[in-house]
Amino acid sequence: MLAAAFVLLVTVLAVAGQLFTPADPDKQSLLDAAKGPSSGHLLGTDDLGRDVLSRLMQGTLSAVSGPVCVALGTMVLGTALGLLAGYYGGRVDALVTLLSDVLYSLPFMLIAIVVVGVVGTGYWLTVALLIALMFPFALRLVRSATRVQSRLPYVEAARTLGVPDRRVVTHHVLPNVSPIIVANILLDFVTAIIAFSALTFLGLGSRAGSSDWGTMLADGQKLIYDNPWMAIVPALLIALTCISATVLGDWFYDRLSARSEER
Amino acid sequence: MGLVGFIARRAAFSLLLLLIVSFLVFGLTAAAPGSQLTALLGGRPPTPEQVAALNEQYHLNDPFFQQYGRWLINAVQLDFGTSSVAGVSVTQQIGQYLPITAQLAAMALVLSLIVSVPAGLFAGIGRGGKLDRTVSLLTVGGMSSPPYAVGILLIFVLGVKLSVLPVYGAGEGGGDRFVHLILPAITLTIGLAAIVARQTRASTLTVMQQDYITFARARGLSPRRILVVYALRNSALPVVTSAGLLLISLISGAVLVEQVFSLPGLGQLIVSSVQQADLPVIQGVTMVLALVVILTNFAVELLSLLIDPRTRYAAKG
């Protein structure tokens, strides 16, 4: 419940947060830089004297939009290839498995650091990179679930009845593997949000096109004795968002898989 | 014969993987041609003679495949060239930084196995109970907390407020090193233990539903015996087979944790090399880490072949 409420809060902040900021998030006041909380600034100010609370609210959208895109992209790619490989098997399967094996044998975070650091990508290219690195995990999940499904008698039956493959996949196999897919979206979202903020933390944020909470955490860490809220609040926001999304993901999985068992 | 063939196929596959990885890793050079020269110049305005000399010495103007071929031949002999920044051989540098990462990883691995295998096991046996729910909640927290945030938190609580443990650096000598690695290892363990606990719990659940457990219970065997003899042994297999996955998350976590605790390990080496565009070091470290992962995966496959006869049938079939 709490998790759902928090995810809702973050969603609301992302959509409408910029409209309700208590102060102008861009307004600078250099002589009031990095001050602790006061009546005018509930969470104090950052290194340019800007209101931390307002900036956190404004930054929500860019903090979650990238990870959401990564999660959706991973899902689409992972599901499509996973269904394909799991359902048809054979050569397609072998090729897709090889691809995922390559990416599976690389430490994901390490590759993200190296590629972002050496090639230097922008925000959307980082999103694409994360999708490319993460979809093999989704693919494996969907593939094995599909394989189980496609060997079940009802799929055989549908095939013998001359139902086209595409229809079998979309109408029979997909609904049954969907709990895994849905739960996985939220988990991918968590991985992506951690990856984004980790890149920023390592000082590669500029190359990755920084997500705002991550940048604020990295900046705030240096001035933690001047205004601790500058680091603690974004860190908490990131952690709570991740935990809530994971809890919600697990809950979805349990609910949906229970339902499909009943069926 | 089928068995030997299977092993040979897997070995060939691992080699192929290595080759693909090496190509991708070296391909980065092509993606950032200017930076290598800048790194070699160390941030000073170049003289034309210097540029020419460096281009010649490092073959920077050769065609891509020629450069790749030369690099690959050397890499096979574990020679990754010299660091553009430090002018030291990359292999030597890796040799210097590797021990800390290895020690950190080993400590975190042992720690997380000690904590999470029993936790996952008991949670799985008592499905839905209080313990199960607590463990599940903790694993969710552990899996979704950014490691650097955990590290910073630990530094402030244990290092600053209570000042019981050293918070930076690697220390010297066995005992001192051990004490210095406690906090980083705990930080790394939190994420890792969550994965292991989840895995153990899931496989315990499966095992507990098996007929032979029901049968053992019906035979009146003591719960402890069931646990040790059947559940633990049978649920260990999935954990062992996921060693590759564990290793990957261990390496990814170590990169961040080393940064938080100023530990001079491979993670810190690669991050600083990335910041300085020191391509030979980046390529060397990435290759070595990929090699470790691929070898581990290969070893795990062989191991599970020995442990579980069912996979042997699969191999033949």
Added chain:
Amino acid sequence: MKPFPLRRGAMLLVVAGLTLTACAGSSDGPQKPSNTTIPEFTFSLPTLAKSMDMTSGADVATAGIPAATTQFLEAATLSGYKPVLAEKTSTPDPTTIVYDLRPEVKFSDGSDLAPADVVWSFKHAQRAKASNASLIKSVESVTETGPMQVTVKLSKPDPSARFNIADTSVPIMQATFGEAHPDDLGTPDAVPIGTGPYVATSVTPSKISMTRNPHYWGTKPAPDKLNFVVIGDDTKAQLAVRSGEVQGTRVSDLRTFDQWKKITGATTYAAPQMMMDFYGFDTRKAPFDDVHFRRAVAYSIDRKGLVQAGFGGQASLLQSLAPLETVRGSAPSAEEADTFLDSLPQYDLDPAKAKAELAQSKYATYDGEVKIQFVAEIPWSKLVALNLQENLKALGIRSSVETYTYSDWLDAFYSGEMKTPTPMFFTTTPDAGSISYPIDPSSGYNFSHFASERTDAALGDLTSDKSWDAAKTILTELADQVPYVPLFQEKTVFVLSKGYVYTQKVTALDFQTGAYLDYLRPAK
């Protein structure tokens, strides 16, 4: 002709000024130095030297480590030169430097320092891979001209050459050992043999330990044992200084200055640095080809506020496109230098003037987007970029802020593909010759591509006896035409924990040349 326009008289005045302001705040009153030794002293730095051979990957941030073991012919200071391995240095003509070596100097292995070692060290520092080779590219030949004398011939008058030789470019190492290790000199297995007060006993990526050099020729510094450890950022370094695990450090991000001052018993030492921070415009590109537009932008940076926000107050405003010491070093007297600087137009935040200049420019209604660069690793540049963006908004100019990493920035800089405006930060030398860097087409540093008849004519005079007039002409023209906006001159801040003092202010140059160890004392 005066070969090296470093006038001794002017220098002495600067030294007096420095000593008066030495020793910044300590939280519980000044501690007195004692003359006893320190059993063990640990210094923390954000990174350790990647090589113990300073010519491989030399880096001003870590140079103090190898500088404890290898020394230079002379030590550059903000106010001239201190003799080290050369007892006497003379410059009979603009292209000759003669070093008379100190007799009876021994390397740490007991062998004697000979001219051959110096000649080899020059050759080593000039090899293509040496990181500072380009700084001493005017050195044409180095020859042994006496039993204890070495003569350096320059290909053209180069006032900065002597400074660079004395800075970090040519550390003197034992030739025999160096020749025996052509490939691995500087690695833990082949630490160069030098004449410094310490010898390295262990070199690891996390810690470098040193003990006294038994054959050291000079006055021994206080620590018996000396360690260098890595601590990545200021926050953790503060913890280490608080707990006493580390006794000395250098502040890496000046924004944290106030946090350092709060540490009980610790003393901070701030000294000016031969470095200038500024923003540059590519004057070939619209809209920066218009002087009024450039001035409008220059009037839109809150320099004074940024000294506080970006440096915790530990920087001074650049009054011209040269550090104060350079201008004073070029002028006949410090007073004359200061009077001249006060006469130059200054660009501080002034929305009214910015508006007026914009109205006069041919881009009065500019509807393009100004792309402001900053470098991720340079904290002040980000603050300047964001501040400029905010103030341009008030002028009705649209702008975006773009990040570079330091290595990308270098790439773009040397390939000439840099966008504009961009931050720049140079360490420089205290002679008039260095004023030419940002506008001399051959220096490799002329990012603005700015040229005018007046500056072109004056450039050649910078190394002649008309150097002060030439310097004034160039600095006046630069202040009027603003191809660059002079911003800050950062300070170097060292911190010592309770129980230790510096007997005088420690500059970045003192760190690079190893002098920072000589000033260290235990407190009484």
